[in-house]
Amino acid sequence: MTPNTKIIACATVIEEMLPLIPNEMSYEVLDFGLHRTPEKLKTALQEAIDRTKSDIHTLLLGYGLCSQAVVGLRANRFRLIIPKVDDCIAIFLGSDQAYQQQSRQVPGTYYLTKGWIEAGDGPFEEFDELVNRYGEDKARWLMGQILKNYTRLALINTGQYELARYQEYARKTAQRFNLKYEEIPGSTALVKKFIQGPWDNDFVVIQPGQTVSYLDFKTNRSNP
């Protein structure tokens, strides 16, 4: 079965999948930066789907609903499997419920993982550039505005890789921007099931020729 299954995943999500992907399974990684413009992400995903070889039966999309970027995607020759989550943070935490629980506890949370840190795309990395453009004072004021509702910087520990470097980065960043640093437990449960199956109610399964819709993500949830 595995040789006929392929993965197309976001650069942040693949970090969590790599240690678990069997040798025979092929994968393709798409740029993390695409998430900033959902329309571009949609186009890139559809193109990646369209160039997938014909011996593939099942394509695993390592994404969530991601600002509806996956809505409208279709494949004519194979089925698509997508985790039934809003975005990658739920994937790292192991379930949608875990994500919502974290968000409810501390709504002002900015989440970090290895993938997010490596991509260097967050608001924290922009600070130095802001200092260059507007000077230290204005840059500080701007960061204050951007982060004014944030209280916690949470590093998700999925246990998949050596964390020390990222702990160091996250702790320093939290200190620099006056956030509370916390390490929260992640889980590989969803990623494992995504790669190995079974593709139950935790996944959106799109048969060949069908189109992904928003409601696919809202119906038949395992634990609503």
Added chain:
Amino acid sequence: MSQSLVNAIIAMREEDALKITKELIEQGTDPFEVLATCGTAMETIGDRFEKGEAFIPELILAGEMLKQITDFLKPLLGDGKQAGDALGTFVLGTVEGDIHDIAKDIVAFVLEINGFNVVDLGVDVPPAKFVETVKETGAKIVGLSGFLTMAYEPMKLTVEALKDAGLDDVKVIIGGGQVDDQIREYTGADAFGTDAMTAVKYAKQWN
């Protein structure tokens, strides 16, 4: 319209913008015209942002600049804002679980300069808070902002909570992120908007 004011705002020259505003007023320019000029500048910055030529910090800086200009102009506008009385009360907030607020602040600002009395509830606003505020203020229009797809659920719950409280005549418009007509239908809202002017358009229609 003063092109030099537009240019100063677009170039993020805060002090110049305020100085030009003061000069315009001293020369006898109608404060409403200055306000309209600010609106034009904001639209231009919005366009640039969409094209990827300006970024979030520029939006925030522009917002702050415009706030200063309007604060200066307010006493000159009389209490009647645009034409006659304020157009009505608009309750606005980012829904529960979501704390993106840059866009919401812009929507609030644009509604205000277009003559609405905006009650801004901030971020992570639970449905009950919207209901309570609508009851207190007698507002007929509610705007829900949200950027996370997770926000569609609380949007839906807020629309339901308003109905459950017997506030059927209150109109709800949702906006932010990738909202579209399908999401509008899902949440039960009356309209959706992907920019601030759409909020103004519907609010005027419903007024």
